[in-house]
Amino acid sequence: MKDFRLYVITGEEFHPTRGVVEVMEEAIKGGADIIQLRDKTNSKRVVLDKARKLRELTRKYDVPFIVNDHIDIALAVDADGIHLGQDDMPLHLARDIVGKDKIIGISTHRIQEAREAEQGGADYIGAGPIFPTNSKSDVVDPVTTSYLDEVVSEISIPFVAIGGIKLHNVADVVNSGANRICVISEVVGSEDVKGTCEMFIQKIGEKVIQL
C-alpha cells in the first residue's frame, strides 16, 4: 500500500451546509493522502451513493479510498480498502472476502489488539483514541500517547494515531513517534479545510521536542 501522512475521515455532522465531496476535495487539495467514508447514520443505499461519489473523487486525485464498516459497499464501488473495528467483521473473514490486494485497517486500543491485527495480516492499524473525542459515541477511554509508545516499540506494520487530534496537540502525537495522523472534526469542521490540512502536514513533518 502507498504510504500516507494525513488520513481524513468524513464527518458530515461537522459541515451541515456543505457537501461531503466538496469538503473532501478541499482536504485532498490540502494534502490529505488517504480518505475514509464513515457514515454511522444513513441507510445503506445513501452510504453507497456517497461511496460512489467519493470513489470518483479519489480516483481523480489518485488518493486511496477506504470505506468504514461496510465490506459490501467497499467491494461494490471498488474502494481500495475497508476499515474495521474490534466489533466489526473479524479480520480473517474480511480478508477471505476482499482478497489480498485490498487494504484492511483495524482499530486498536491496546497492545494485544495491535499484535493480533499485525499477526492476522492487517495492512495498518488505528491507534486511539489518543485524546477525548466527540466524533464517536461508543468510544473507549483515551489511551493517551503512552499507547503510541508501546505501538512504536512493538508493531512493525503502519499505524495511524486517531482521536481528538487537533492542531494544538498534534505535536505531542508526533513526538511520540506517530508520523501518520487521522482526523475528523478538526479538519472537516474547519472554515478552511485546505489550510487546516496544510498546517497538519507541516506539523507532522516537524518533530518539536519540548524540553
Ligand SMILES: Cc1ncc(COP(=O)(O)OP(=O)(O)O)c(N)n1
Ligand atoms: C483509521 C480509523 N481508526 C479507527 C476507526 C474506528 O473504527 P471502529 O472502532 O470500527 O469505529 P467506527 O468508526 O466504526 O465507529 C476508524 N473508523 N478509522
Ligand SMILES: Cc1nc(C(=O)O)sc1CCOP(=O)(O)O
Ligand atoms: C472514528 C474514531 N475512531 C477512534 C478510535 O479511537 O478508534 S477515535 C474516532 C473519532 C476521531 O474523530 P476526531 O478526530 O474528530 O476526534
Ligand SMILES: [Mg+2]
Ligand atoms: Mg467500525
